[in-house]
Amino acid sequence: MLKKLTIFIVLFGIVFGGCGTVDLKVRKNLDHPNIHPNTVAILPFTLAGPTPEGVPVHRLFRECFFNYFSYLGYVDVPLETIDYKLQAAGMKKYKEVLGFSPEKLRDILAVDAVIKGQVLETNNFTGGIHAETSIKAKIEMIDLRTGETLWETEHKERIYSGILSPTVVEIIQDQMDNVKVHQALYKTAEMFSIGIMMEIPDPAEVWQKKIRLPEIKSIETNLRPNQKLKPDDRIYVNLKGDAGLKGSFGIGSWKSNIPLREITPGMYSGSYIVQESDEISSALIVGTLKNAQGLAGKRFYKHGMAVIEKSSLN
Amino acid sequence: MALSVSSCATDLQTRVAGNLTALSKNQTVAILPVETSDPGQKEMAKMFRQGLYANLKQSKFHLLERYVIDGLLKQNKLIDPSTLLAINPMRFGEILGVDAIVFSRINKVERSYFVLHSSIELSVSVQMVDTRSGEILWRAEQTEQDFSGIGKIPTGITTALLAPIQFVTNKFNLSRMTSNMVDKLTVLIKHPNEADKENQFEKPVIAKNATTELKKIEELQQLKAEWQKTIILGEEAELSDSSENLESNKESLVEITTKPESNSVKKNIMQARSLVQKRKRVESEMPPLSPKKEAKIPVPINLSQATTVEPIAVIESKEVRPITRSHVGTSAKQLASPKTQLYTIQVGAYKTKAHARKLEQSLKRKGYDVFITQNGKNIYRVQVDRFKSKEDAIKLAHRIQIKEKLKNFVTRFSGV
Numbered sequence: 001m002l003k004k005l006t007i008f009i010v011l012f013g014i015v016f017g018g019c020g021t022v023d024l025k026v027r028k029n030l031d032h033p034n035i036h037p038n039t040v041a042i043l044p045f046t047l048a049g050p051t052p053e054g055v056p057v058h059r060l061f062r063e064c065f066f067n068y069f070s071y072l073g074y075v076d077v078p079l080e081t082i083d084y085k086l087q088a089a090g091m092k093k094y095k096e097v098l099g100f101s102p103e104k105l106r107d108i109l110a111v112d113a114v115i116k117g118q119v120l121e122t123n124n125f126t127g128g129i130h131a132e133t134s135i136k137a138k139i140e141m142i143d144l145r146t147g148e149t150l151w152e153t154e155h156k157e158r159i160y161s162g163i164l165s166p167t168v169v170e171i172i173q174d175q176m177d178n179v180k181v182h183q184a185l186y187k188t189a190e191m192f193s194i195g196i197m198m199e200i201p202d203p204a205e206v207w208q209k210k211i212r213l214p215e216i217k218s219i220e221t222n223l224r225p226n227q228k229l230k231p232d233d234r235i236y237v238n239l240k241g242d243a244g245l246k247g248s249f250g251i252g253s254w255k256s257n258i259p260l261r262e263i264t265p266g267m268y269s270g271s272y273i274v275q276e277s278d279e280i281s282s283a284l285i286v287g288t289l290k291n292a293q294g295l296a297g298k299r300f301y302k303h304g305m306a307v308i309e310k311s312s313l314n
Numbered sequence: 315m316a317l318s319v320s321s322c323a324t325d326l327q328t329r330v331a332g333n334l335t336a337l338s339k340n341q342t343v344a345i346l347p348v349e350t351s352d353p354g355q356k357e358m359a360k361m362f363r364q365g366l367y368a369n370l371k372q373s374k375f376h377l378l379e380r381y382v383i384d385g386l387l388k389q390n391k392l393i394d395p396s397t398l399l400a401i402n403p404m405r406f407g408e409i410l411g412v413d414a415i416v417f418s419r420i421n422k423v424e425r426s427y428f429v430l431h432s433s434i435e436l437s438v439s440v441q442m443v444d445t446r447s448g449e450i451l452w453r454a455e456q457t458e459q460d461f462s463g464i465g466k467i468p469t470g471i472t473t474a475l476l477a478p479i480q481f482v483t484n485k486f487n488l489s490r491m492t493s494n495m496v497d498k499l500t501v502l503i504k505h506p507n508e509a510d511k512e513n514q515f516e517k518p519v520i521a522k523n524a525t526t527e528l529k530k531i532e533e534l535q536q537l538k539a540e541w542q543k544t545i546i547l548g549e550e551a552e553l554s555d556s557s558e559n560l561e562s563n564k565e566s567l568v569e570i571t572t573k574p575e576s577n578s579v580k581k582n583i584m585q586a587r588s589l590v591q592k593r594k595r596v597e598s599e600m601p602p603l604s605p606k607k608e609a610k611i612p613v614p615i616n617l618s619q620a621t622t623v624e625p626i627a628v629i630e631s632k633e634v635r636p637i638t639r640s641h642v643g644t645s646a647k648q649l650a651s652p653k654t655q656l657y658t659i660q661v662g663a664y665k666t667k668a669h670a671r672k673l674e675q676s677l678k679r680k681g682y683d684v685f686i687t688q689n690g691k692n693i694y695r696v697q698v699d700r701f702k703s704k705e706d707a708i709k710l711a712h713r714i715q716i717k718e719k720l721k722n723f724v725t726r727f728s729g730v
Contacts, residue, residue, distance in 0.1 A: 067368035073381035187493075190368075194489060197364065208385030213411045225535035253333060253413070253447040257340055282528065286407065286446050295382065296342065296411035298445075300404055302531055303538070 022192070024153040024199035028143070036203035037112030037143055037150070040074040041082045042066050043105075044094040045117035045137070052124035053181045057135060058094070060182075061119060061189040065139075068193040069115075073204030075293070077111060085109055106144040113143050113150065121156070124181050131174045133184040134158040135192055141200075151200065157192035159184070214289040214297035216241040219249075221285050223304030230309050231276045239268040239287040241297065246290045251306050252283025260287070280308045326498055328454035331515045333444065334506040337375040337451070341413040343442070344378040344406065345370065347387070347395040349419040358423045359395075361489060362438060365496030366416065373504045378412055386410050402523045407445030414451060417441045422457075423488075432478035433461035436491055440499065441521075448524020450515070452503050458495045460487070656727035657707040661720045662696040670694035680718070687728065700727045 028035065042065060045058040063079065070076055089108040091097055098116065105114055121136035140152035161174030177184060222236045229235070237249045239260055247260030247268035260268035268289070274280075285301040337343070345366050348359035363380070370377055390409050392398065399417050406415045422437035435457065442452035462478050502509055520528070661677070661684075664670040670686050673696045677684040683699045698714065701707040707724045714720050 064368070067371040068364065070371050070377065071364045071367045071380050073379070075379065190493060191490070193368070194361075194364070194493065204381035204384065207381050208388060211382050211385040211389070213386065225538040250446060253336070253444045253449065256413070256446075282532065283447065284404070284528075284531070288411070294342075294376070298407050298411045300408065302534075304535065305531070 022153055022155045022195040022199050024151055024196060026151045026201060027149045028151075036201075036206050037141075037145070038075055038203075038207065039077065039111040040069075040113045040115060040141070041077045041105075041109045041111045042069065042079065042115045043097050043117070044083065044086070045119055046094050046098060048118060048120045049122075051119075051122045052185070055122075055182050055185050057122045057185055057189070058117070058119045060186055061135060061137065061192070062117060064186065064189040065115075065117065065193045065196075068190075068197050069200075071197065072200060072202045073207050077109065082109060102142060102144045102147040109144075112145055113141055115139065115141050120154070122185065124184055131161045131177075132158060133181075133188045134160075135185065135188050137192070139196065153196060153199070155192065155196070157188050157195065159188050159191065211295075213295050214242045214245050214291050216287055216289055216297045216299040219285070219287040219299045219301045221301050221304060223285065223301070223306060225304055227304060228307055228309035229274050229280070231274050231278070233274045234271050235274065235285070235306060236271045237269070237285060237287060237301075239289070239299075240266060241268070241289050242266065242291075247288070248290070249285060249287045251280055251285060254278075254280055254283050257288075274308065278308055280306045282307055323459045324495075324498060325457040326454065327456070328499070328502050329452070329513055329515050330502055330506050330509050331449060331451045331518060333447075333449060333518070334442075334451040334503070337414065339374065339376050342376045342378050342411070343370070343414045343416060344383045344410045344412040345380070345416045346383065346398050346406075346418070349395040349398065349417070351419070351421060352423070355420045355423045358436070358488065358492060359420050361492045362418065362420060362496065365493055366418065366440075366500070369496050369500040370416075370503065373500075375414070378410060383410060400523065402527045403443040403445045403448050403521055404524060404527060413446060414442055414444050416452075417443070427478060430478060431461065433459060434487060434491060435459045436488075436495060438495065438499070442503070443521045443524070448520045448528060450519045450521055453519075454499055454502075456495060456499050458491055458498075460491055656700045656702060657704050657724050658697040658700050658727040659707055659711045659714060659722050660695055660697050660725050661714065661718075661722045664694045664696070665692070667694050670696050677718070682714075689728075697725075697727070698722075 042062060045062040045065075047056075047058040051057045066076065066079055085108050086097060089104075091100075098118070100108075102114075105111075117137055117139045119135060119137045121134070123132060123134045125132050134156055136154075136156040138152070138154040141150045142148070143150050159174075177187075217240045219240075220238045222234075235251070237258075237260065239247055239249070241247075243262070243265035245262075247262060247270070248257045249260055249270060249272075250256035250258065251272065255272070258270060258272050260270035263269050268287075283306045285304075285306060287299050287301070288296050290296045345363060348363045350356060350359045367377065367380060386409055387393065392401070392409075399419075403415060406412065418438060418440045420436075420438055422435060424433075424435040426433045426435075436459075437457040438455075440452070440454045440456075441450060443450055502513060662670065662673045664673075667686070674684050674686055677696070677698065685697060687695045687697055689695060699707070699710060701710075704724060711722050711724050714722055
C-alpha cells in the first residue's frame with residue numbers, strides 16, 4: 001500500500017507539476033568576466049512542423065523568450081532591428097539563419113553572441129478529461145567571437161491536466177483554458193522562458209561594476225528665481241559634460257528632447273522659444289546627454305523653474 | 315457553479331495618469347528592485363520583477379536594463395529596496411538617467427494549509443513616477459488568491475488529502491500565480507489609451523517626496539529672489555556710507571538718494587544675512603544631488619541668471635567729459651594707494667568671471683578703460699576708469715548711461 005502511494009505521489013508530482021526543470025548544459029566555463037558576451041541577438045526561431053491551428057509558435061516563443069531574457073545582464077538587440085539587418089543581408093526564410101556562419105552573423109549583426117531557437121514540436125489537445133499544451137524546443141547560445149556554443153538545451157514544456165489532476169474544478173478550468181489555443185501556447189512558452197531563465201548564466205554582476213552613465217558637470221539656464229515667462233521668451237540652456245554625445249533638454253515632463261548642439265567639445269547649447277499655446281507650470285529644466293549605447297546622464301537645473309505667466313495662459 | 319465559486323480570485327485596483335500616454339520609446343523607465351515585507355519573499359520578488367520586465371517590454375516606452383539599474387544603485391549605496399520609496403524621484407532621474415521609475419512592493423505571500431484545504435494569497439503594490447515632474451503615472455494594488463481543497467471537488471480520497479499539500483509546496487504554483495498576476499496587473503499600462511474614466515486619475519497626482527522637494531525648490535527660489543533684491547539695496551547702502559565719509563562736504567546724487575534710507579538699509583543688510591542663513595538651512599535639508607561644483611558655461615549676457623547684482627543707481631549730470639585716461643595719469647597700483655582716494659564707475663557685477671569678461675571686452679572695443687575687480691563675496695565687478703574727482707566720474711557715468719544704455723553707479727576704487 002505504502003509503495004503504491006509513493007509511486008502515486010511521484011507520478012502526481014511529475015505530471016501535475018506540468019513542467020520539469022529545464023536541463024541547460026553550459027558548454028563553456030563562464031566564470032571569467034572577459035568570456036561573457038555583452039551584446040546578444042536572439043535570431044528568428046525556426047519551426048520544424050505544423051502547429052495547432054496554425055499559430056506561429058516560433059514567433060510567439062521568440063518574443064516571449066526575448067521579453068524574459070531582457071531581465072538578464074545582457075544587452076539585447078531589439079527583435080525588429082535583428083530582423084531588419086538579416087533581411088537586408090539577404091535572409092528570406094527563417095531557416096536560412098541556421099546556415100549562417102558565426103563570422104557572417106557577426107558581420108551582419110555586430111554582436112558578441114546569438115541565440116538560436118528551433119521549435120521542434122508543438123501540441124495542443126483537449127479531449128474528454130484530458131487537456132495538454134506543450135512546446136518542445138532546442139535553444140542554444142553561440143559566441144560569435146569564437147564560434148563556440150556557450151550553452152544549450154532541448155526541453156519540452158508541458159502544461160497538462162487530466163486523470164491525475166486532483167480536483168474536478170481544475171480539470172474543467174484547465175480544459176476551458178486549453179481550448180484557447182493561442183493563449184495556451186503563449187502560457188506554455190512563458191513557462192518555458194521562466195524555467196530557462198533560471199538556468200542561463202547571468203553576467204549581471206560582471207557588468208554592474210563597469211557601468212558609467214554620461215557625466216553632466218553643470219547645467220545653466222537663463223531662468224531666474226520667480227521669473228514668469230511670456231510667449232516669445234527664449235529659454236537658453238547650456239550644459240557641460242562628456243564630449244561627443246547627443247545632448248538634449250526638457251522642460252519638466254511637458255516637453256522633452258529639445259536638441260542641444262555641441263558648440264565645443266563637451267559644451268552643449270540650445271534654446272526654446274515659449275509659444276502662445278504653451279502651458280508650463282513650475283517645470284524644472286532637465287539636461288540629458290545620451291551615449292551610443294542609449295545610456296543617459298541627466299541633471300536638473302534647480303535655481304529656476306519654467307513658469308508661464310498666468311495672464312498669458314489666458 | 316463550483317467553478318465560479320472556487321476559481322482563482324483577483325482584486326485589482328489600478329489607475330493611470332493621462333500623461334502616461336506621452337511616454338514613448340524616447341523615454342526610459344527603470345523598474346527598481348522590489349521591496350519585500352519579509353525575507354522569505356525574495357524569490358517571489360525576483361519572479362515579480364522578472365514578470366514586470368517581460369510584460370512592460372511590450373509597452374511603448376524603453377526599459378533600462380536591470381543590471382544597469384542594480385549597478386548604479388550599488389554605486390550610489392542604495393542597496394536596500396525598502397529605502398527607495400523614501401527617495402525623491404528626481405534623484406533617481408539623475409542617478410539612473412531615466413524619465414520614470416517603477417516602485418513595487420510585495421505586501422503579502424501567504425501560504426495556508428489546513429489538512430483538506432490549502433491556499434496561497436499574494437498581494438502587491440506598484441507605482442510608476444515621472445522623475446521629471448514627480449507625477450504618479452500609474453498606481454496599482456493587486457491581491458491574487460487561489461486554493462485547493464474540498465471546494466474544488468477532489469477526484470478521490472487520496473487527492474483530497476494530497477492536493478492541498480501539493481498546492482502549497484509546489485514552486486510551479488507560485489510561479490504560475492505570479493505570472494498570472496503580472497499579466498493582469500500590466501494590461502492597462504501596456505494600453506493606457508484603453509483606460510476607462512474610473513481607471514484614470516482625475517487630476518495629476520504628485521508623489522509626496524517630489525512635492526516636498528518641489529516645494530523646497532520653490533521656497534529656495536523665493537528666498538533667492540528676495541535675497542538678490544536685498545543685496546542690491548545693501549550695495550546702495552555701502553556706496554552711500556563710503557561717499558558720506560569721504561566727501562561729507564560735497565553733495566552728489568547718489569548721496570542724496572541713499573542718505574535718507576540709511577536706517578532702512580541697515581535693516582536690509584540684516585535681513586539679507588538672515589535670508590542667507592535661512593537659505594543654507596533649506597539647502598542642507600535637500601538630498602545632495604550634485605556633489606561636484608564645476609565651472610559654469612556663459613549664457614547670453616542680457617538674460618544671464620548668473621547676473622546676481624545688477625547695476626543700480628542712475629546718475630544724472632548735464633556735463634559729459636570725454637573718455638580719456640589722462641585725467642588720472644597714474645597706474646592702477648599707484649591709484650590704489652591708501653593716500654589717494656579714487657572713484658570708478660561700476661557697470662556690472664557677476665558671479666561668473668566669464669560673464670564679466672564678456673562685458674569688459676564689449677566696452678573695451680568701444681574704447682573705454684574697463685577692468686574687472688573682485689570683492690570679498692566673489693563677485694566680479696566690471697568697472698570703468700578711475701577718477702580723483704567724483705564729479706568727473708559722475709559725468710562719465712552719465713554718458714555711459716545714455717550712450718551704452720548701461721545702468722551704473724559711481725563707487726570708491728579699491729584696486730584691481
